[in-house]
Amino acid sequence: MLELRYTWEPFLDYGQKLELKKNTVIYLQGESGKGFYYLSKGGVKILFLSDQGNERIINYVPVGMLLGEHGVHKENYLTTAVTTSPSVLYYFSDEDLSKVCADHPNAATIFTHSLIYKFRILAEIISLLDSGIEHQMAYYLLKLVHENGNISIDQTSFAQYIGTSRITVNKTFQKWKQQGLIEITGRKIQILDMKKMSEIGKVM
Known part of the structure; x- marks a missing residue:
């Protein structure tokens, strides 16, 4: 916030x-x-x-x-x-x-x-805590944007954030890049489709 x-x-x-x-x-x-x-x-x-x-x-x-x-x-x-x-x-x-x-x-x-x-x-x-990895990843990306105005975090730290492996985080990020949802430059992650990401990370 x-x-x-x-x-x-x-x-x-x-x-x-x-x-x-x-x-x-x-x-x-x-x-x-x-x-x-x-x-x-x-x-x-x-x-x-x-x-x-x-x-x-x-x-x-x-x-x-x-x-x-x-x-x-x-x-x-x-x-x-x-x-x-x-x-x-x-x-x-x-x-x-x-x-x-x-x-x-x-x-x-x-x-x-x-x-x-x-x-x-x-x-x-x-x-x-018991939801799917993509759901959790989207939620935390949105949370970082809302609290900081941007996302600057390496994949290892983000994996610890989610409680999963760096490999899983990387695979999901690559998938989202191909779908045009995000763009990654170094430590910075930019959400390109906020609407879609909000749908994935929505708290039920």
Whole structure:
């Protein structure tokens, strides 16, 4: 959701700046929440452990977005967050959130919209876990466009995103290229037929 990006930036002075190394665990699924975070620089992947014990990447957080909103008021985190590169984040405790909202009433609306968006996306992703690979690939391509405005990801990372092999991803991409659905240049993937891709990736 592009309109949510950077909307929390005016409130960074209320948070605690963190400089984290690559592969640092920010929070763990199931642990008691200790607040939420804002990604200012770097990269973070979000992982989800299913009831069957399968862990997979379900999201890459765009710079300028919040993460871990479900950990406010000591609620358990619903996912795990890990840095994918050296990153700068801002940590906000429950008390920090209260101060921000008291001084800036519009902050409550921004936070609520971000939280609702994350719950909706998580519900959609869980519903997709048992669907076909093409369905999942189309959904995630569309999600990356909606959140970032473009798609820049290598096939190995995208395969981890989907929970499949790079060979399967490559075969599907080649098929879609032949059908005129996408165009690939290096790491960049451009959707040429948004209508068709939306039909393939539609959440039922």
